[in-house]
Structure formats: structure tokens, C-alpha cells
Amino acid sequence: xxxxxxxxxxxxxxxxxxxxxxxxxxGKKIVYLDNAATSQKPRQVLDALNAYYEQSNANVHRxxxxxxxxxxxxxxxxxxxxxxxxNAPSRDEVIFTKNASESLNLxxxxxxxxxxxxxxxxxxEIVITEMEHHSNIVPWQLLSQRTGAKLKWFGITDDGRLDxxxxxxxxxxKTKIVSFTLVSNIMGTINPVDTIxxxxxxxxxxxxxxxxxxxxxxALDVQALQADFxxxxxxxxAGPTGIGVLWGRQELLxxxxxxxxxxxxxxxxxxxxxxxxxxxxxxxxxxxxIAQAVxxxxxxxxxxxxxxxxxxxxxxxxTEYAVKRLSEVEGLRIIGPTTAEDRGATISFVLGxxxxxxxxxxLDELGIAVRVGHHCARPVCLRYGIPATTRASFYLYSTPAxxxxxxxxxxxxxNFFG
Amino acid sequence: MKLxxxxxxxxxxxxxxxxxxxxxxxxxxxxxxxxxxxxEITLRVxxxxxxxxxxxxxxxxxxxxxxxxxxxxDLLVGKELTEAQKIQATFLELMQSKGxxxxxxxxxxxxxxxxxxxxxxxxxARVKCALLSWMAWKDATAQALGDGAERKTA
Numbered sequence: 001x002x003x004x005x006x007x008x009x010x011x012x013x014x015x016x017x018x019x020x021x022x023x024x025x026x027g028k029k030i031v032y033l034d035n036a037a038t039s040q041k042p043r044q045v046l047d048a049l050n051a052y053y054e055q056s057n058a059n060v061h062r063x064x065x066x067x068x069x070x071x072x073x074x075x076x077x078x079x080x081x082x083x084x085x086x087n088a089p090s091r092d093e094v095i096f097t098k099n100a101s102e103s104l105n106l107x108x109x110x111x112x113x114x115x116x117x118x119x120x121x122x123x124x125e126i127v128i129t130e131m132e133h134h135s136n137i138v139p140w141q142l143l144s145q146r147t148g149a150k151l152k153w154f155g156i157t158d159d160g161r162l163d164x165x166x167x168x169x170x171x172x173x174k175t176k177i178v179s180f181t182l183v184s185n186i187m188g189t190i191n192p193v194d195t196i197x198x199x200x201x202x203x204x205x206x207x208x209x210x211x212x213x214x215x216x217x218x219a220l221d222v223q224a225l226q227a228d229f230x231x232x233x234x235x236x237x238a239g240p241t242g243i244g245v246l247w248g249r250q251e252l253l254x255x256x257x258x259x260x261x262x263x264x265x266x267x268x269x270x271x272x273x274x275x276x277x278x279x280x281x282x283x284x285x286x287x288x289x290i291a292q293a294v295x296x297x298x299x300x301x302x303x304x305x306x307x308x309x310x311x312x313x314x315x316x317x318x319t320e321y322a323v324k325r326l327s328e329v330e331g332l333r334i335i336g337p338t339t340a341e342d343r344g345a346t347i348s349f350v351l352g353x354x355x356x357x358x359x360x361x362x363l364d365e366l367g368i369a370v371r372v373g374h375h376c377a378r379p380v381c382l383r384y385g386i387p388a389t390t391r392a393s394f395y396l397y398s399t400p401a402x403x404x405x406x407x408x409x410x411x412x413x414x415n416f417f418g
Numbered sequence: 419m420k421l422x423x424x425x426x427x428x429x430x431x432x433x434x435x436x437x438x439x440x441x442x443x444x445x446x447x448x449x450x451x452x453x454x455x456x457x458e459i460t461l462r463v464x465x466x467x468x469x470x471x472x473x474x475x476x477x478x479x480x481x482x483x484x485x486x487x488x489x490x491x492d493l494l495v496g497k498e499l500t501e502a503q504k505i506q507a508t509f510l511e512l513m514q515s516k517g518x519x520x521x522x523x524x525x526x527x528x529x530x531x532x533x534x535x536x537x538x539x540x541x542x543a544r545v546k547c548a549l550l551s552w553m554a555w556k557d558a559t560a561q562a563l564g565d566g567a568e569r570k571t572a
Contacts, residue, residue, distance in 0.1 A: 025420070357457070357480030357547065358425075365421045374456045381456060387478045388456040416425070417481070 002400035004321055006313040008306065014397050016042040016302075028367030031405045036185055036213060036346045036393035037371050038235045041299070045238060048298035052291050060290055061264060061281075075290050078297030079280070085300045086230065087221040088247055095246040095253075095280040096293050100212040101135035103231035103246035104179070106283060107208050108139040109259040111177055112147055118206070118256060120176045122148030127171055127178040127205070129154040129162055130383055133185045134376040136210045140179060149176070156383055160187040160336030167199050175205040183213035186377040186391065187336025188319070188346035190214075197226050206252070212236060215245075216395070217315055217344055219308040222247050234292065239299035243292035246283070253279035260285040303396075311396045315345040318394045322347055322403045329410045335380075335389050345394035348375070351410060354417045356390040362413045363390075368406055423537030424544070425481065432531070433481040438491030442474040446562035450554040452546050457483045461554040463562050468499045473555060482535075482544050487551035489532045494555065499563070505529065506552055513548050515539050 014020050019040045022030045032040060052074060058067035060075045076091075083091040097103045111120045120126060126140050126149050144151040152170050155163040162180075171178055178200045183190050193209065200207045208229040211220055216237035222230050229252075234243035248256075258265055258276055262285030267275040276282045303311065320340035326332055331352035337343040351359055360372035371391045374381045381388060392406055441447075444462025451458045457479030464472040473494055475487050494502045508528045512519055517540035519525075521533040538548050 355478075355480035355484075357482070357544070361424070361541070361544070362421060373454060378456070387458065416421075417430075 002321065002404070004317040004400060006317040007400075008310060008314040008396055010314075010397055010399050013306070016044065017397055018043060018046075020397060024367050025365055031366075031368040031402045033392040033394065033398070033402065033406060034369045034371045035216075035395040035398070036236070036375075036391065038241070039216060039238050039395050040397070041240065041295075042238055042302050044302050045240065045295050045298045049240060049291050049295045052294045057291075059287055071290055074294045074297075075288065078293040078300075081297040081300045082245055085220070085304060086215070086245075086247055087223050089223060090250055092279055093222075093247050093250050093253065095248065095283045096288050097244040097246055097283075098242055098289060099235075099244040100210060100231045100233040101139075101244075103229075103233075103244050104136050104208070104210060105139045106246055106259050107177075107179070107229050107231070107248075108143045110256040111206075112143050113257045113259070114255070115257075118176070118252075120147050120149045123174065124176040125150045125152055125172065125174040127152045127154070127175050127180075129180045129191075130156050130379045131162060131184050131187070131189065131191070132179075132181055132377065132379075133210065133212070134378070135212075136179055136181060137379070140177075150174075154180070156380070159338070160184070160189050162189070162191050162196075164192070164195055167195070171196075171199045171203055171205060173203050175200070175203055177206045177208060179208040179210065181210040181213065183211075183217070183344045183346070184336065184377070184380075185213045185346065186348050186375040186380050186389065188213075188343040188348075188393075189337055190342045190344060193225055193227070201226075213344060213346065216303075217308075218312040228252055234296040234299065237296075237299055238302055239296035240292045242289045243296045245296075248279075250279070253283070258282050258285070262286040264288070306396065314396055315394055315398075316340055318398050318400065318403065319343065319345045319347070321400050322392065322394065322406075325403050325407045326410075329407060330414065332410065335384055335386065345398070346391060347393070348389035348391045350386055350389055351413060354413060356388040358417060359390045359410070359413050362416050363406070363409045366405075366409045366412065368409045370406070424541060426534040426537060428531050428534040429481065429485045429538075432485035432488040436484060436488040436491075438472075438474060438488065438495065439476065440474060441476050442472055444472065444474060444558075444562075446558045448554050448558045448561065450550055450557065452479070452483070452550055454543075454546070457547055457550055459483070459487060459551050459554050461487070461551060461558055463555065463558040465499075465559075465562055470494050470497050470499065470502055475551060475554075477551075479550065480544075480547050482538055483547040483550045486532075486535065486548045489530075489535075490551050490555060493530060493532060499559070502559075505532075506556060509535070509552060510549070512536055513539050513545050516542070 056070040058071040206228040211232040215232035235241040265285040356372035459477035461475040
């Protein structure tokens, strides 16, 4: 077995993930390389979900009975865990949503309904990048259409990096918000946060970071990032689906208006008007995803116990190995950075003129799960003149042997369509 | 191997050597996409009265979507509209069968090479690929001939 410096003890880790023992298509053990879409869940998370439903299930923040108090303590305890995980100055800065898309839509709607000085209107500009997931494009297109604000984009370079050469023309005094991804979901690129934030701060623009592909894979410190908002989702970081996070700076959350109205987010309600609860509750209308938050808390505990820096080192080693092995496959072209520097463990590629759908289908027959298509980042495919890519994405339980299986599988694909 | 039931020789042949590919003169043009995966087709129809004089197309996509367009061109060009609609309906029925229909001689007579797609119907994610050009043809025909054709194909 290939030994690489920095690898985690995957033999032990994999025992925590029941799904990784799954056998598909007549006896082939699953090789799960679709972690950028969603991660698998460790038993610790599954147990936390079960224990919550079996022992403590109740609605939160209402009721004086013991179950309601337990459920509230578990839900709010998950908020504490997430706050510590991202080094938030205050637990009240952590808003639970249903996913990163909802988090990003929430920011766009806060700004669309805000008063000065935050208000996005026809006189102002919004900045995003060509590298974004659709969830960090469409909310801003909607905001732009509804307010008349101009939507501006950073382009990307031939080697899969953000093109910041014209940063002073893109981010200007008119810019109200700059929203960009920390790690590309299609190319794995890690973006230079500092450069963008420095320019945004110069002109007084707010900064929103989509950390969906970062939070699962590296230590995330919202204070060090110096952004105003950070969004991510639970299901890509060993947690359940249906739970996302928006972190926002406290004074912004105090100033900005709520988006969804309902129970839980109010202070008092009368027929003439209502007043709102303080953040984070102001932004959590209705019964929240309680079990899912508890599951995310368990996921955070799990990842923290292993260590985010160790996870990052493991994935860096796997990425280095994967990039090297993939470049040995004849006709394979990586879309995005071709070295392991400043990139995460998500690797997109095209294989000759074999369509990614066909690549994915043959790999599936071998038990290898990859994602094919445009990965909700169609502008990237258009930029490189390709209809789609095949994407292999790794996580803390991925092994060099799985990289080898992928490479062998791709040889099989080439023979099949050759 | 199970894959062979999807990737029949006849499908791979059409994929590697597509029939009637390229855009030519037409009465109507449509552009259809498969948004989940990025398969695209631009398709034109040319009618001579009720006879299909030509179906021309250009596109990018997987072997299934491209081979299906090639088979469509083979099957439909030269046919009367009513007969083409019957072929389209039969193909649709086969593709929506989830692998439950084993094409019989009667079906094979109608679909010719297109019966090779029977195996694709077992793969829900790929059915859309196989149907892309057929839906585009139906749409283009409705545009070329007006509502009358739309009602008949519906």
C-alpha cells in the first residue's frame, strides 16, 4: 500500500463510516470520490441523531417540560460547538439555516431590504466571480434584477485561478458587497482571501465568503478571515443534510433586517406591527432543523477530535498523489490548478473526447462514485469551452488505493470507448 | 457485463460515426439542453408537405445523447409526420419502461436501430440523454407546422 507523509490512519477512520463498507454492482466495494457533493457520515453523527430522536425530541425555545429543555440545550449546544469550530467571537453570530444556499440567499435579502448604509440599490454594485457555485451567483443575480444594482465579476485564468489583475476596477467605491468562494467546488482552487478583503475594506464594501468547500477540509477562523459573512453547509462536513450555517459580524446582524418572518424570530407581535428577537433568532423563523443541528454538532466534535490541520495535511498528500497519478493517464486534462499548491482535494478533468457522462457510467460499474456534469458551476465550463467535467473529490477517509482505483478505472474507460 | 446492455455496439457505432450530423436548411430550429449534465443539441426540421425532408442537428453530449440523435435522423427522414409521431411515441414508451419492456418483433420493426436503447431505460439518469433529440424534434415540428402538429404529438 502506498504510504505518503501526512496521511491519517484511514484504516481506523473508515471503521467509523458504515457506508464505506457498502458493496455495489455484484460485489464491488464502493470507492466514494464524490465528497464535494456530500460527505459520508460517521457513526458518531448517526448515533447523535438517533439519540436525539429517541431520548430528547421536543420543540425548542418553547415549553417548560424536561424534553423541551433538553432539546433546547442540545440545539443551542450545537451552536456553541459551531461557534468554537470557526472561532466566532460570539455564539450569537452563528445562524442556523438549511444549507449554504439559504445562507447566501439570506445575506442577499438582508442587503436588499436594508437601510443605508448597507442598502443595495440602483446606484451600487455587487461583485462575484466566474468561479462561483450557482448558489453564490443566482441570489446576487436576483438581487441585481430587483434593485437595479450592477453585477460585476472577477474572471478566471487559464490555470484555474481568480484573475485579480483588474481588482481596482472591479471593486470600486460603488461596491456594496463582494461575495466569493474560498475553495472552488469544481476546480479545488483556494482563493487569495487577503487580497480581495483588503481591497473591499479600502472601499468600505462588505465581504461574504462561501466556505462550503472549505469548512469540511481546513481550519476555518472567521476572525482571521476578516470577512463580514461566512456561509457553509453541514452535509459536506460529515453532518446531516438540512442544516447550514451563516456566520455574520454581530453589529451587522443587529442592524440588518430579518428576511423570513414567523415564530421564534419575534419579541412581541401585535396586529399593527412586531418587534424582533435579537440575532441569531431574528434570522431563524419557524421550528429550526433541530436534529440536524445536533448532528452537525456531533460532526464538529468528530472533526475537531481528529484535528482540522491533520485533515488538511491528509488531503494535501492525497491531492499531490492524485494530481501526479491522473497526469499519467493518456489524454487526461485537469481543469484547474495542476499542482497541489493552493488547491483542495477536488479535481476536475476531461478525458480525451469521451463525455464525462460516459466516464462516470463506466466508473460506476466498477464501484467508483464520481460526479459528472457542470457541478452547478456552468460559467467555469463555458470559460474552458467544455460541456462538463468528471470530478473526483476526496475527504479524510480517502486513501491512495482509491486514487489507484480511479486511475485504473479511467484506463478501463479509455479502452471501452477507444 | 451489465454496461454492455447500455452501450450496445450499435449505439457506439452511431456515436463514433453519426448520421446526418451538421446543420442544414430548415423550417424551424430549436436548442434543447439537459441542465443536469450539460448535454446540448441544436436541431432543425425541414418539411415537404407532411413529409420530413430533413432533420439536421449539431450538439455536444454523451454517447447516448449523440447516438440517439443519429438514430433519429436515420429513422425519421423521409417519413410522413403521422408515422414519425408513432415512432417517437414508441421510443418514448420504451425509454420510460425502466427496463421492463423487452422489445418484440413489432416494436423492432417500428424502432429498428433504436431498440438498442432498451438497456438505457434501466438507468434513470441517462433516459434524459436518450430523449434529448427526440424532444427537440417534437418541439421543432410543433414550431414548423404550428399547433396542429403540437396537438397530434401531445
